Each structure stands twice: as C-alpha cells, then as structure tokens.
Amino acid sequence: MRLTNRQVIGWLEAAPLTLVLLAFLIAPIVMIVIVSFWGATEFSIYPAFQLDNYEFLFSSPVTYKVFGATLKYAFITWALTLAIGFTVAYFMAFHVRSQTVQIALFLVCTIPFWTSNIIRMISWIPFLGRNGIANQTLISWGVIDQPLEWLLYSDFSVILAFVHLYTLFMVVPIFNTMMRIDKSLLEAARDNGASGLQTLLHVILPLTKPGIMIGTIFVVTLVMGDFITVRFMSGSQRANVGRLISNDIGLLQYPSAAATAVVLLCTVLIVIAILLRFVNIRKEL
Amino acid sequence: MAKPKVGYSRRSLLRAGGAAVAAAAFPAPMLWAQETKDITLRQFGTGVSNLNDVAKKVKEDLGFKLEMTALDSDSVTQRAATQPDSFDIADIEYWICKKVWPTGNLQAMDTSKIANYDKIVGIFKSGKLTPDSEIAQGTAPSTVGFVDGPDGRTFAKEETGWMTLIPTIYNADTLGIRPDLIGRPIESWTELLNPEFKGKASILDISSIGIMDMAMVCEAMGEIKYGDKGNMTREEIDKTMAIFTEAKKNGQFRAFWKTFDESVNLMASGEVVIQSMWSPAITAVKSRGIPCVYQPLKEGYRSWGGGIGLSKSLTGMELDAAYDYINWYLSGWVGGYLMRQGYYSAVPETSKEFMSENEWGYWFEGKPATGVITSPTGDKLADAGDVRDGGSFYERMGHVACWNSVMDENQYMVRKWNEFIAS
Structure with a gap:
C-alpha cells in the first residue's frame, strides 16, 4: 500500500517522541528485565537464563513482609495527603475570591520545594529527637514527663516525612480541576436547596475525581519507589522494597536487584490499573 | 569499608577521576623515552589513606604523579577483581585482598626491594605483635600477606619474601x-x-x-x-x-x-x-x-588493616616507580600523618621522626599529652593531660x-x- 504524504508527515511528527521513549524508557526497562534472569557471583554478573532470583524472592518471607510494609506506607500516606491536599485545594479554589491571592497562596504552598528533598526530610530529625524541640516543648508544657520515643525512628516519623514531602503533589492537580468547575453549577446546587455538605459530596467531589486520581498516582508511585526517606526517618530500622533494591545494589547483586525492581514495577502497574478503573482521566484532561 | 573521608573534597575527587580518564585516553609515550617526571601512577582505594596531601608530597619528594580515586569498599573489590588495567596501585583492606588475590590481578612484591621491611611490625609478618602474642581470628593480615613466589596464587603460612600487600594503615575498633x-x-x-x-x-x-x-x-x-x-x-x-x-x-x-x-x-x-x-x-x-x-x-578489639598492592600489568619503569613509592610510603612522612589522626603506621619507628615528642607520647605510647594535640589539618583533638582511650599501641x-x-x-x-x- 502506498503511503500518502499525510501519513508520512504523521509518522515523522511522531518519530522524535517515539525514539526518545524507546531509548530512555523502553530500552532500560527491557534491560532490567533481561538482567533479572542473570546470575551473580560476589563481584561480577554473568549472562544466563535462570529463575534463581525470582525463586529466592518469592520463597522468602521477608519479601512479603517488605511489600506489605511498602503498601502500608503508600496507603496511609495516600489517605493523609488526600485529606490535607483536598482541604487546602478546596480552600484556595472556593474560599479565596481574588485571583491574586489565590496565586500568592499557591506559591506559598511550593515554598518548601525550594530546598532539596533530603534537607526537608533530615530537618525533622533534630526536631523529633529524644532531646529535640518537640519533646522539650511538650515537657515544658507539662503534657508529658518522659520524652516520647516513638516520635523519631518509627513508622510515625516515616509517614510524617512522606506526607510533608508529597502533599503538594496532591494539592496541585486537585486545585487545577477545582478551578475548572463551572461556578454556575454550585449556584444551581444552592438554588435547588443543597446544603454545603451536599454540594461538596454530590457536585464538587465527583467533578474533582480526575484531579484526585492524578494526585493519587503521583503519591502512590513516589512512596512505593522511595528508599531514602525510609532509611533516614526510621534510622535503618524499617525496610520497604526500595531499600531491598538499594541493599542489593550496594552488595553488587545487580540481578537480584533487577528482579525485585521488576516485581515492584508490576505491583505499581497493577495498583495504577485498578485506580484507572474508577476514573477516566483522559476524558477530563 | 566506607571509612570517614579525611582531607579531600568531592571536587578534588572528580578532578582526579577526570585526570584518570584523560590518562587512559592518552597513553604515555614508550618506556625508553620516558623520564620519571612523566610517570603517572593510578591509585584507587577506600579513602582512609587516599589523601590528596599524600599525592602532593609524592610529587615533591619523588617527582612523579600519583592520581587517587576513592571508592566504597564494594566498588573497590569489584574494580580490583574485574578491571586490572584501570589501576596501577590498589589501596585495599586485607579481607578484600583475600577475595581479589585469586583472580590474579595483583602481583607479589619482592621484600628484598623494600628498605624498611625488617622494621614492619610483626602483625603483618609473623602475625604476632610480640613474640608471645596469639594471632587473632578473622582475616588476620599475616594469613593473606604472603605467597609462595612471584606468581604464587595461594597464600603462604609464613614469611616467604613475596608480599601481597605492603601494610599502610590499621587500627583497633571498639x-x-x-x-x-x-x-x-x-x-x-x-x-x-x-x-x-x-x-x-x-x-x-x-x-x-x-x-x-x-x-x-x-x-x-x-x-x-x-x-x-x-x-x-x-x-x-x-x-x-x-x-x-x-x-x-x-x-x-x-x-x-x-x-x-x-x-x-x-x-x-x-x-x-x-x-x-x-x-x-x-x-x-x-x-x-x-x-x-x-x-x-x-x-578485646575488632581490628582492620589496609595495604597497597601492585597491579599485574605494572612493569619496567612504572614498576620501579611503584617500589620507590612504597619505600617512600614506609619512610615515615605518611606514617606520621596517619598516626596524628589516630591510625597506626606499619613502620612506627620511622614515623616517630615526623611527630613531636608530645604527639608520639600521646598517640603511640599512651602517655598523657604534655600540650594540645592537633590533627594534621589543624583541628584540636585533645588538651594537655588527656590520655588516649585504650592507651598505648601495644595495649591496643x-x-x-x-x-x-x-x-x-x-x-x-x-x-x-x-x-x-x-x-
């Protein structure tokens, strides 16, 4: 079949992006999948096709525990960032009338992002520590007599850091969809006698779903792929999948790291596939 | 082992790394046309003793260039085992030597060419600090310190005249x-x-x-x-x-x-x-x-020790330069520098000449300091009257x-x- 000019131009237009994606997305993933079947000695890896890496992964109780911990972190962080992110976005979109103030407040939300991720995380450590500001303040107020041990190096501190780091990823897309809601819909709801709560539940929430879903995807993938936050905030006492992978890499066990990465990738893809069943993002973009 | 990084910055490392790449891309001219000042030795190691001050002093005292690359101990092991042509001198720990030696990437050193060989402390030769001490468990340096001959692949039980690593730095941890x-x-x-x-x-x-x-x-x-x-x-x-x-x-x-x-x-x-x-x-x-x-x-203590080994591919004038470097290393300046940080040198008596009486008394003999003790970079480490934790060298x-x-x-x-x- 002869290609028409239109088709050729169409292919050419798509080519640059296709090549970029092939080189920087598809090729590395294919490579990781291939290496996950290789073997490793103490200081080298050799090409092979063996299932040892997966066999060890699936037969170890640690794997299930660690994947469980990863999902737990993702779920709790998601719930908290959603609650906070939705509230903040709602306030900015519907309570603040002037657009200038909206933009100013939005910029205020991004201020923490002017410093590095690691700094924002580590700055919690002196705050939450045994002799840290939080404990000293609580003791001086007479709320507690003994420093609270669980403030730092615990699940609490890990999730606190996650929420702090990733709430903005929830705020931005939700705020964006909320701004696009036609204000006359809210007026109509009120005219028909809906209370504030009813408007929120039956008008705003359904219309904000795509934003919530995009924010959810951001937060869930970021938390599931993280390893450094868990390491610092738990004082190396807790593990998630990212830490399993980074430990393997540190010990030059690349094939086993690759196998874990493949399993993690599949898990994240499944989670996202389930999420997308609920909302059609494309319709709303 | 990722030991604390003393005395070099990330930037200087990058520079050294870049230079190493450049040196690999533009190989030196043929040996007969070469003079000492054109020789560059590439050293890599774990960073404890990979000090820029040492490279500077080598240039001053010996005339040739020493390029240093610091890596973590896993990367060091991997590189020594898999890329023998990427280095001339490997600054590694004894347990890494146990892993790497069987690959054949390092060459044994002739102890008759080491001027201060007789003065090296017993830990690294017979394994005994003093004639009546016992050899500790683990990878004691003496157990992987010697091989049968220049091409020996298996470790010898006693001194043979062919050393795998020349000891440089060690300490006792608790x-x-x-x-x-x-x-x-x-x-x-x-x-x-x-x-x-x-x-x-x-x-x-x-x-x-x-x-x-x-x-x-x-x-x-x-x-x-x-x-x-x-x-x-x-x-x-x-x-x-x-x-x-x-x-x-x-x-x-x-x-x-x-x-x-x-x-x-x-x-x-x-x-x-x-x-x-x-x-x-x-x-x-x-x-x-x-x-x-x-x-x-x-x-007791858990101890560790490091040493320098020579790449198999080192020959001719470069090999001679490497022996010069080793002899210089053991001649005292580096030892003094390391001992003033709290580590020990393989030949303490030569290091003594590069330390003040107060420093020697504090760090080596376990005596109370008679004045302020400072690190080689000038930080104050101890006051007059302080005693080193654990005491003297022999005690520790x-x-x-x-x-x-x-x-x-x-x-x-x-x-x-x-x-x-x-x-």
Missing part, C-alpha cells in the same frame, strides 16, 4: 559510649544488648563489619562459642542473627547507622549512648565539646580479638543481614 549519660564503668561487649540501654543502642548497618560486632557481643554473653568469628558456619550466623533480631524486636536499638556522619549525630544528640563506632567519629563528637569515650573492653593492638574478614558463607550472611534489617 564500642563508643557517652560516659556522662551512662554514669558507670562499661567493661564488656555484652553491654550493647543490656536492657538498661533499651532504645539507646546502635550498631552499624554494614553487614561485613556489623556481623563481627554482633559476634563479639554474642560470644561475650556466653550464648555462642564460635569456631572462628571471622568465618562462621551457617548455624553460627543463624544463632547470632536470632539473638539480635530478638533484641531489635524488644526495642533495644534506636537506629542503625551506615555513614560516619550518622554515627556522630546519633552519639552527639544523645539518641544513642552506646554503639559501634570508628575512632575518628569519637574525635568528631569530642570536638563538639561532648564527652565520648572509645571504650576498651575486656574481650595487643588486645585484638578479631580482624575484619570475608566469610566463606558471605552471601548467606548478607541475605540474613537483609532479613535482620527488614524484621
């Missing part, structure tokens, strides 16, 4: 404590798991060293009797991990640390009052005005219970370690 927060004498490794310090103890999250500290504790508790702590059986590994996993579940540990800075912060902030630590970290805590002691314990190195090592069951141990962290 637990660090906060005497002000503990308030009573600490004498044994068992204290690490004492419920009194629940939530206030820490151990390092580097499997190969952490397992040794664990073994010191378990043995001191009388829970396990090891055949060789440096080469445990699977059963011994399982038992050791079980004891520590239980302690972890009971909340004994506040955190685990992986980097030098983390260990300093844990101790300085009072989060932890007893933990595995490295000597310069103690100094760093003290320099903040916080009391911290490198506590000698009755069961004479009580080594175990050397850092690599086990036959290393991969099994690493998996178990991962489980311990995740449990």
